[in-house]
Amino acid sequence: MPTMDYLIRSSRVIDVSGGDVSGASGPGANAASAPLDAEVDVLVQGGRIAEVGKGLAAPKGVREIDGRGNIVLPGLVDLHVHLREPGQEYKEDIESGSRAAAAGGITTMCCMPNTRPVNDCRAVTDLIVRRSREVGIARVLPIGAVSKGLEGKSLAEFGEMKEAGIVAVSDDGRPIMDAGLMRRALEYGKTFGLPVVQHAEDLNLAEGGVMNEGAVATRAGLRGQPPQAESIMVARDIELVEWTGAQYHVAHASTARSMELVRDAKKRGLPVSCEVAPHHFTLTDEACASYNTDMKVAPPLRNESDRQALLQALADGTVDCIATDHAPHSEVEKDVEFDCASCGMLGLETALSLSLELVNDGVIDLRRMAYLLTQGPARLFSLDAGIGTLAVGSPADLVMFNPETRWVVDRNAVQSRSKNTPYHGRKVPGQVLLTLFGGNPVFDRKGLCDE
């Protein structure tokens, strides 16, 4: 099917791939050139970015789209999603997850290996890559398991999974508790050019806690787990990074102390990075007081001082990217007592709006937001050069949204197969109007691309 060509007129276009807005200690950005942030036109031809500039001439047969009042960013990049395929398609599959991504402006996502079977070998990686290409709604880049079966005992086959297309390794959902195994994972990761992503949680300290330890947990009568369960793991891992020199990434970092540790490691020049999930910078443990199981997540929602530390770290460059940890669960896992409910929240369809709240609250500016959602993540996992940018010749992955429109999150109106959003009823800014993936409209709220 031939792709249509599009000319998006007069949007505010932000592409930070040419500039350094990574923050004081962010990964290697090119300070010599400037980021693009201007009201310009974007020409999409043959599925690629053909031209970006003011007053572009419209080639014959191109569809012109009035972009005034809207913002255009490169398609967003999410390093942390759970697509549940293979094995738990009743919660989500690659197609429904890709539709949710498109509705949220996300065109590239990295999917965690805790599927059934686990993605710990070439066959499963192949299956995910093949299936996502068939679906063709978003770019899905698998993350391979660190250990076979996520059992934390012996290393999975990094080399063959890398050949099949993984971009990182992780046992996410479970921490790598064994320091010896973590050392070897870092060493092999370095050999194969694969960052090791840690779900930092000392299970002995966490002791089955179902929410953050503190006054709210005590009042609610729920078992808490301390923030140190996370930071002690981060501290141990940073020691191993210093030893091995391997690239290490903290998934869904959620505590003030984790931020201090990552900030300090970066100052010392260590290849340490971290992501923060929108739910950790927008919600606190107070949300668990109502026993709403959609608020149950790992790591748990923290207290206000932890949240404030995340905001600071998002602004000062300690945080490298915003990642959703999109984790769909059905009523079977969520319509139960808080103690018994599975951990996890939807994230793909709300990440952009919640990030815009940061901008509206003056925590970060739009360019920094664009970095955290596009170039930051793309650089961390060394994704292909055309991802997270609107540079001429890149695949035409982009999102156009209206920053002024406010909308109410509705769990019954999501694209995801599951409904476990913690934001049901919340009014949020920024409505996605159009998402192009490889030049194809994969989400088109108002039929702007219709024939």
Ligand SMILES: [Zn+2]
């Ligand atoms: Zn995790």
